[in-house]
Amino acid sequence: MLSIVYGVLSLPLLLYCSAKLLGSAKAPNTFARGYVLRNRVTHQRLLPEPSSHRFVYPTVCLLVSLSALERGALDVGRGWLFGYGGVFGRLTGLRPGPYLAAGGSSGNGSSTIRERLVRVLTPRFGNAAELLEDAWMMTMPSFLGFEGINPLTVYFCYKSTGEFWSCVLEIHNTFGESHVHVLEVGQREDAPPSGSVAADGILWSGIPNQQSADRYDHQWTFRREFHVSPFNDRSGFYTVAIKRPNHPPMAPPSDNKFPLPVVRVQLYTDSDSGSAQDSPGPLKLVAVLRCTSSAPLTAPSLLSALLWAPLGLLLSFPRILYHAWILHYVKRLDVFLRPEPFPANPDWAAGATNPPKLPQPAGVKWQSEGILERSAKRRVVSFLRQRAGATGISVSLVSADPATPREDFPLPSGGDSKAGRHLQIDYLAPRFFTILFLSPSATHALLLGHTSDKVFFPSSAELFLEVFSAPLSSVSPLSAAQQARLQGLPHSLKHSLALPIPPTHPLDFGWNTTVTWFMVKLLRALEEVERGIFSIARARPVKGDEPWKQWERAEHALTSREEFSTLGREQEGYEHGSVRSG
Incomplete structure (x- = not known):
């Protein structure tokens, strides 16, 4: 067992040294279409007070242009260090399988991530295929053929003009289920976004963000609809604030800085006032995914990030189990068993006896x-x-x-x-x-x-x-x-x-x-x-x-x-x- 751990820890170091010796650190001739992000993930549960809990840990993820990813322009080391289309035979990789809805026009499940994203956006926007020029996809890649749980994948969607027009949050749980929230810029937004990137960064880790003077760009509040944690039911509201990447994937940054996206999720209980419970109540939980540094996706930057958090891509599920053990056995929280997901079709069971009241399908x-x-x-x-x-x-x-x-x-x-x-x-x-x-x-x-x-x-x-x-x-x-x-x-x-x-x-x-x-x-x-x-x-x-x-x-x-x-x-x-x- 120890030999396996040593192998996992030493492989990125050996490859990093090799990349340096081979001169792989040369700067690209054009602006980056992919980045390696080093993050701090923070969680704090506030309610019920006797079961309050807090933790912080580092993660590594990628921020990639979907267009560049799917045409193979982001492959590193001829696809061996990083590649698109599969997970085996390479150090890190991405493939369409774990993301969004399977299927496609052919019905054989071979659709690309972009095609799946368009299919998610179409019910809201109709002409999504024409609107979507490109999107930043922020997600964790596979490592040595292992695909861990991606609790949150974020798609920052842009028009051909470079305008940021929607954000799609894809949430995964440990049961192999996933759910999306489509958030449109300028529609049902909270104005202005509460809090700041700097305040959240110092609050959680004591490390200020490089863009510490900036506030969040957008914020939305919407109903919770998906079972993620066994210690929360599906009631309540999410308030999501984002700091988007500082440039679209089709154009270079105007300030010569690399993107440092941030996502903050706040979970509120239902309001105690009134029977409708259609407004947020007390704050129950806060989670922040905060990028502390980023670098263009190259062999040295990728391997350096893996050295910084060598087991980060393998620990999502063990971390979930560890903190679940604390919340259940130490903090004495009982378990909400997994309910069945809400239907995807808004007209589902419309003609049934006593039809159910359904949320927005997602x-x-x-x-x-x-x-x-x-x-x-x-x-x-x-x-x-x-x-x-x-x-x-x-x-x-x-x-x-x-x-x-x-x-x-x-x-x-x-x-x-x-x-x-x-x-x-x-x-x-x-x-x-x-x-x-x-x-x-x-x-x-x-x-x-x-x-x-x-x-x-x-x-x-x-x-x-x-x-x-x-x-x-x-x-x-x-x-x-x-x-x-x-x-x-x-x-x-x-x-x-x-x-x-x-x-x-x-x-x-x-x-x-x-x-x-x-x-x-x-x-x-x-x-x-x-x-x-x-x-x-x-x-x-x-x-x-x-x-x-x-x-x-x-x-x-x-x-x-x-x-x-x-x-x-x-x-x-x-x-x-x-x-x-x-």
């Missing part, structure tokens, strides 16, 4: 479905292909993830449409399929997946029950798989007259009974394993948010007849985070 990446979710989905798809003709009800499945294509199950040619009855099911995540498979009846699935946990939204509850119901029998015994499904359910959900249980599950017909029983038992066992891991680790989810209590939540929804109109649940007994107040 999700770009979702978790991929697991093996068992994929297996359950195959059963649902196979069932619906036959069921549409039997019931005269056509069905559509619409995912919140735009990368998952819509699936339609029309009636067979010449079939009776029964006055054109159509069921559309909008679902947030592949968990929808395991809920259908594990619930002992369609009524149970509707209670858990729609009324309680809000994972899916049918256009008609009646049509949903008609499509997914199985024949009832008072004499036929329950199948082994059905008996396994009932294990762990509260007594009231097993014996309620409102929740009749068929002897055989509709998704079990035509499948091997032993395989079905094993799959049910495996999914139930995994639920218990998750509970056991939390118990062994002494991890504490926010009360009422425990995954293994999903059926208890469903029981509560049944007995109280509660109806929810928004995605997610407000947690009771918590203030300014996840410290229990009662």
Whole structure:
């Protein structure tokens, strides 16, 4: 292990010496289209006060022109020290895969970062392809083939005139999901930006910025919509202030200085005044990404930065785990479990029964479905292909993830449409399929997946029950798989007259009974394993948010007849985070 660490630490030093000897430090003939940035990242949690926490650490990132990057003009050392298009076979690199939404006009996921950025900007600006001349992309590259978590990637977008017109923040979490905020210059800005680069720099690290007299250029306040930290729910507001690069990527700087961008993110709780909670409340958390020095992207500057913070590109996730351990076990903050991301389509579930209230769509990446979710989905798809003709009800499945294509199950040619009855099911995540498979009846699935946990939204509850119901029998015994499904359910959900249980599950017909029983038992066992891991680790989810209590939540929804109109649940007994107040 030590030899690996020594190798990682010594490689940049050897390469740096070689670059110096080979004269790679010659100044470029033209202005730089890429820079190596040395940064100080600072975080301070202010609320709840007993759990306040603060840390500072150095990072290395790149500021690159997208146009120059994608035509290979920024490759260093013939692409071996730094290159675009892949991560293997080079010291550092960038590729489109981790950034923004996959796909493209060809649908094969081979689109460039610029094409993906245009696709993000188009819903807001329409003619984004014409407006966007170039953009600075500020991000952390891969190192020795390893792509760490990029908590924040920033795109500074410019018109052909050199005018800075929008800023795109791409936020990544540890679950492989990402979200964007498109911030337009001159639109919904806070004026003037509060605070200054100098004040933040001295406050956090005691080191003044080279542009210490400057204030932030722009500031916006908007609602929080994405799950990033397990110690915050999705409520509240962000206030983001930026100091943009001092020149566009298409033109040299007028002051002969290198860019020193700064991004400050402040998280505010919802206001306590009024029921709408549409204004920021107390300041909860502050984070600042502050560039302390920059240099044109060359072999010596890149290697020198890696020597300055040799493990910086590898430590994002370990640092997250370390500070999460402090907040949970030392500061006693409970964990908000990951909610499903908000849909990308603003019209998603618009025709559903009790449609959810949705924010501005901005999700770009979702978790991929697991093996068992994929297996359950195959059963649902196979069932619906036959069921549409039997019931005269056509069905559509619409995912919140735009990368998952819509699936339609029309009636067979010449079939009776029964006055054109159509069921559309909008679902947030592949968990929808395991809920259908594990619930002992369609009524149970509707209670858990729609009324309680809000994972899916049918256009008609009646049509949903008609499509997914199985024949009832008072004499036929329950199948082994059905008996396994009932294990762990509260007594009231097993014996309620409102929740009749068929002897055989509709998704079990035509499948091997032993395989079905094993799959049910495996999914139930995994639920218990998750509970056991939390118990062994002494991890504490926010009360009422425990995954293994999903059926208890469903029981509560049944007995109280509660109806929810928004995605997610407000947690009771918590203030300014996840410290229990009662």
